[in-house]
Amino acid sequence: MQAINVSIGFDAKLWAQDILASKAHAAMLGAQGIIATADAAAIEAGLTAIGDEIAAGTFSFSDALEDIHTNIEAGLTARIGDAARRLHTARSRNDQVATDFRLYVRGAIDDVLAQIHDLMRALAGRAAEHAASVMPGFTHLQTAQPVTFGHHLLAYVEMLARDAGRLRDARARLNECPLGAAALAGTSFPIDRYMTAQALAFDRPTANSLDSVSDRDFALEYLAALSILAMHLSRLSEEIVIWCSAPYRLISLSDAFTTGSSIMPQKRNPDAAELTRAKTGRIFGGLIGLLTVMKGLPMAYAKDMQEDKEPVFDATDAITLCLAATSGMVRDMTVDTARMAALAGAGFSTATDLADWLVRVLGLPFRDAHHITGRIVAMAEQKQMDLPDLKLQDMQFIEPRITQDVFAVLSVAASVASRTSHGGTAPALVAAQAAKWLEALA
Ligand code: ARG
DSSP: OHHHHOOHHHHGGGHHHHHHHHHHHHHHHHHTTSSOHHHHHHHHHHHHHHHHHHHHTOOOOOGGGOSHHHHHHHHHHHHHGGGGGGTTTTOOHHHHHHHHHHHHHHHHHHHHHHHHHHHHHHHHHHHHHTTTOEEEEEETTEEEEEEEHHHHHHHHHHHHHHHHHHHHHHHHHHOEEOTTOTTTTOOSSOOOHHHHHHHTTOSEEOSOHHHHHHOOHHHHHHHHHHHHHHHHHHHHHHHHHHHTSTTTOSEEOOGGGOBOOSSOTTOOBOHHHHHHHHHHHHHHHHHHHHHHHHTTOOSSOOGGGGGGHHHHHHHHHHHHHHHHHHHHHHHHOEEOHHHHHHHHHSTTTTHHHHHHHHHHHHOOOHHHHHHHHHHHHHHHHHHTOOGGGSOHHHHHHHOTTOOGGGHHHHSHHHHHHHOOSTTOOOHHHHHHHHHHHHHHHO
16 A cells, blocks of 8 residues: 555655645644644744755655655654644645645746746847858758748747747646645635735635645646647757758757767767657656546546656656757757758759749749749759759740849849748848847847
């Protein structure tokens, strides 16, 4: 029974939240005259001392005492005697653990948000630096149209801004205090739930005692937001892996973010990116795991809910590492702008610019322009040339009205410079967007 029931091995992580919530509860009990103010003061001092012991690593946790709540209460009783035995008046471990866990998730959200902002700053900084660095833009991982590297990096800034928004939304919904719901029905003692809610910086007490002890939506929303965030980081990691592979060679990572091979001396493996990509699995797993734990539970609390903590702790550890590694890689990477520019021009990447020119200058319907451009591309392919290297006569052979002016739109630089529609890749727009983000994140 003890082996399956015990949780101190992982919920000891909640010690600071447990002490904070117990102090708020004791102060409220004292203020409401439910316990003597002298007892409340003794409890508060005792809890501070226990917190110091735990922080110093000298507190001894016992498996026989099951969880963090009973361990701390037993420690308090050993230290201050009878007053400690009054602390659990008008509460239960059910509202206690719900409160502790909300406090933990709220703190974790704040920490993750700070890390997201740091990564956004890193990306926006590199984007400002590379607002005009051209690279091949891909769809289907096939060369599509040239874009700027800064534009590409800012796409991730947008994703991360939504991730931060999701976490802020989750935090706002989470920020109600379940303490005082007691076991499930509320309590007959004249408690002041607004007082404890305020002491713990919650916006208000929760409204329904049954929901208070049985709700783990806040943990699920957190895991869901982390899952989407991890998915974004995994996509960026995948791109980093591709970009620094030898056939692409668009970027390189320093020794600080790579490892060598035990057999191949030339290798520089992007392990940090690969592990960021891989850790996504455990974060998704945490979300699916906890959803599955919760899905069949009748009201109100059930011990199943003790399984809520490890996936949240594990996902928090994983995302913390992933965000730190990603920020590090983004700041560390060396960008090979010459190589990027060379690849940006390969693969007939300015074919759309040619088609657009036929529409704009010759007044052709886009479908016809598309067809003519296809024939010109086929000819270039046959001659093993890129579009800007074709002769005017070659193009005129297919469409006689084409003039020398067309060459102005066939270069990669002209292509990106022309993409000035709202949200487009034109260097001037990218520079402005990067500056906007850097100012917002300052
Ligand atoms: N360790 C328990 C948990 O994590 C605390 C609540 C226990 N409540 C109870 N009625 N046994 O959920």
